Amino acid sequence: MTNINRNVVEIKINNQLYKIACDEGKEDYIKNLSFMINNEVENLVSSLGQIGDARLLLMTCLIIADKLGADNKDKEQEDYNSYTDVIKKITQRIEYVADKIV
Numbered sequence: 001m002t003n004i005n006r007n008v009v010e011i012k013i014n015n016q017l018y019k020i021a022c023d024e025g026k027e028d029y030i031k032n033l034s035f036m037i038n039n040e041v042e043n044l045v046s047s048l049g050q051i052g053d054a055r056l057l058l059m060t061c062l063i064i065a066d067k068l069g070a071d072n073k074d075k076e077q078e079d080y081n082s083y084t085d086v087i088k089k090i091t092q093r094i095e096y097v098a099d100k101i102v
Contacts (some may be wrong), residue, residue, distance in 0.1 A: 014041045014056060
């Protein structure tokens with residue numbers, strides 16, 4: 001059995017404190033994630049009010065997942081455009097070489 005050093009980070013979401021266990025060295029990462037989550041929760045609370053922690057956290061998860069999905073779609077489009085450019089350049093090079101052969 002491996003011994004993994006665990007630390008506890010205290011985070012605040014919707015004015016409630018939570019203690020989260022994490023690997024050593026990941027404390028700041030967890031805190032940054034919690035700031036992002038809390039920011040989304042606060043935005044929801046300001047527009048919808050206190051509708052219950054479960055609903056707020058569920059809606060926050062959906063919002064963050066939607067943002068991640070949109071980022072992935074943008075990345076996929078960028079990759080597609082990049083691959084298309086490379087294929088065009090290769091095609092031009094092949095045509096150039098083929099013209100020299102004929």
